Amino acid sequence: MLQAFTHWVWAHIRGVTLTFTVVLSTALLIRGPQASIGPLRWGIVHVIAAGQRVFGLPIELAHLRDENRYLRSLVLSHIIHQAENRELRSENERLRQLLNFRERSRFRLIAARVLAHDSEVPPTTITIDVGFVDGVGANMPVMTPEGLLGRVEGRPAGHRSLVRLISNPSLRVAAVVENEDRGMGILRCDGKRLRVENVAQEARVREGDPVVTSGMGGIFPPGIYIGKVLKVRNDPHALFKEMLISPGARLDRLEEVFVVREISPSAAIIGGVPDAVDR
């Protein structure tokens, strides 16, 4: 019986293989989003990530000169800001003591390296080298010093986590425009551009206004910088207005990111990366 079956399979190996591959692919598709896929996937991703680094080397070298120039200017501006900040901090402390305010909350961050990204332009998913062993949990926000990136998707592996970026059309973030009217809306990506929708028509929004997380969704703490308003679409007959957003974080060039572990009373950084992000 078994011999006859084996013989039949070999005789129809092409059709059997096609059926197997189609059924397997379809089953995986139907199974839907699986963030915590087994160690096999993480193992292969790790090997491929090493390959990606090799392929990415020439590009990295090409960017080095620009990056060097950018970093030099950044260091210079940081030195200037540091001097200003020192002055402001002491003034702030004095005022806090006067007003008996609690020290403002800051984020506790976990530094992570980007291992791999998907092939979308811009990427919608990245894999980072920290997982539950490092303290990463499901839905934790992920950011760079330039702004919000997304959130950890599903349960992470030991030292790997999958991050759904704000460029992923299925991610929604409650956002607020930081100006006097504080118009609230929902940030989402349409596949190409970031937009904030459902902003009240009465709220005044100007191009260049900063957009931050509002904290309404419960996942992202309030005040994380997202980007600035690029364009306002103002249809007077519509109930709401919408805005195009220029993201603060460079989604196409991600190397190091931070997972926001918790809000702590004092700024603490795990991984020894300078300066907490506190926008």
Add this chain to the structure above:
Amino acid sequence: MRWIVEALWLAAGAIAYATLGQEIALLGAVPILPLITIVRIAITSDELAGNLSGFGAGFLLDLFSLEWFGASMLVGSAVGYTLGVARKHLVIGNLATRGIILLVSAEVFALGVVLIKSARGAPGPEPFITALGSGIYTALVGIAWWFCVDLARGIFGWRGLWDGAR
């Protein structure tokens, strides 16, 4: 030995696609690099090799995708198998013919993946236009690549890329 080399080509194509895609993208269109190898394998071998190479390359591409795990595998398998079956009727005479076959395959692959991804809601025409662009871009990169390899083969006396094809 041949299949180890082909598997390495497929893996290299998939990694290069995932790494260089954003850097060499033109108006959102990205050349689907592993498809260049899938087409050659299917045409020079048979539908079984085409099917398995399409499935394997699709698996590597899907590894980095969060929501559509299986989409590239499904379309890759179908494209590889179809090309393998059609090879008996295809005459790979010159670079232009290979380019047309690659163009059609790339368009089917790119549009197929977008079609699956649009299953959860109408995405508008933009992804389809980008997919069309990706198909054309893939064909151009593939033709250039095959031309260079053929040239190198002539110089260094390597094994023919198209041995086994009609």
